[in-house]
Amino acid sequence: MNQILLYCPYTQICYTGIRCTAETKNTPERTRNENNRFAMLNIQMFQGWNLTLKNFLLPMYCRECGERLLTEENCFFCPDCWESSPRIERPFCTGCGKPHQRMVGLGALSNYPCADCREAPNRFIRRTFGAAYYDGTISAAIRIFKFQKKRSLKNPLAALMLDFAFQEMNEEHYDFLVPVPLYRTRLRERGFNQSLELTELLLEAFPEAILDESLVRIRPTPAQSSLVSSERARNVRGAFAVKGDLCKGKRILLIDDVITTGETTTECARALKRAGALSVDAFAAALACPVPRFDL
Numbered sequence: 001m002n003q004i005l006l007y008c009p010y011t012q013i014c015y016t017g018i019r020c021t022a023e024t025k026n027t028p029e030r031t032r033n034e035n036n037r038f039a040m041l042n043i044q045m046f047q048g049w050n051l052t053l054k055n056f057l058l059p060m061y062c063r064e065c066g067e068r069l070l071t072e073e074n075c076f077f078c079p080d081c082w083e084s085s086p087r088i089e090r091p092f093c094t095g096c097g098k099p100h101q102r103m104v105g106l107g108a109l110s111n112y113p114c115a116d117c118r119e120a121p122n123r124f125i126r127r128t129f130g131a132a133y134y135d136g137t138i139s140a141a142i143r144i145f146k147f148q149k150k151r152s153l154k155n156p157l158a159a160l161m162l163d164f165a166f167q168e169m170n171e172e173h174y175d176f177l178v179p180v181p182l183y184r185t186r187l188r189e190r191g192f193n194q195s196l197e198l199t200e201l202l203l204e205a206f207p208e209a210i211l212d213e214s215l216v217r218i219r220p221t222p223a224q225s226s227l228v229s230s231e232r233a234r235n236v237r238g239a240f241a242v243k244g245d246l247c248k249g250k251r252i253l254l255i256d257d258v259i260t261t262g263e264t265t266t267e268c269a270r271a272l273k274r275a276g277a278l279s280v281d282a283f284a285a286a287l288a289c290p291v292p293r294f295d296l
């Protein structure tokens with residue numbers, strides 16, 4: 001009997017709405033492999049033509065320099081603008097994750113705590129990591145991602161974070177990756193939680209960890225970017241809570257798109273620690289901090 005499948009176990013390709021017949025089920029292994037290759041070739045050809053057609057009908061231009069974009073990897077910025085935005089590199093602080101403004105000794109590549117973190121370490125967050133500076137193209141990308149609701153920008157931003165994680169976070173072990181949550185009205189208005197979108201893609205770098213959404217925002221708060229720094233801590237105080245007791249004894253990596261003053265992540269970490277989390281680290285695509293200038 002004919003059956004409509006979304007995912008065909010024989011060709012191993014999603015054929016939404018295409019019928020898999022009894023004959024297909026009896027196809028010998030060799031023919032099935034040939035079918036697979038043929039189907040893949042067709043899909044690649046279709047994607048190639050589709051891209052060419054889209055570029056012709058709806059040309060895309062870099063939001064920074066206006067250059068025509070010829071690939072779909074990043075539909076908003078050309079590779080030159082994307083690569084020119086500064087990434088965070090060693091040496092950076094083992095507390096707040098901010099790069100050191102002065103290198104201690106020529107070629108110093110070890111990370112160490114900054115003076116602020118030595119004097120007053122964050123009580124709730126063990127370490128903070130950021131992949132890039134909240135500057136240039138990356139800051140533009142984050143604003144477009146969130147405020148213009150361009151969901152596809154999660155891919156280049158997550159790729160940026162994955163590069164950093166593979167390079168700098170190999171030694172870290174986490175049980176849960178937890179996105180910074182949005183309040184339900186903000187989620188409804190935006191249509192997606194940018195931190196959750198990034199978290200789903202970051203699981204690739206942390207194979208031991210699972211995504212956990214126990215952390216919730218229990219009251220609406222004005223956007224932190226609309227407030228001066230002295231008001232930000234008060235704005236998010238008591239805004240988060242943890243559902244259930246899954247976080248108890250867990251090593252948690254909190255994920256956000258950008259960390260500016262760190263008040264939001266600190267408040268999230270406070271709620272997670274109160275719920276029994278063993279440790280909380282934070283990881284963002286970008287950190288708001290000055291780009292260091294080394295005079296050698």
Ligand SMILES: [Zn+2]
Binds near residue numbers: 063064065067079080
């Ligand atoms: Zn450009």
Ligand SMILES: [Zn+2]
Binds near residue numbers: 113114115
């Ligand atoms: Zn620091």
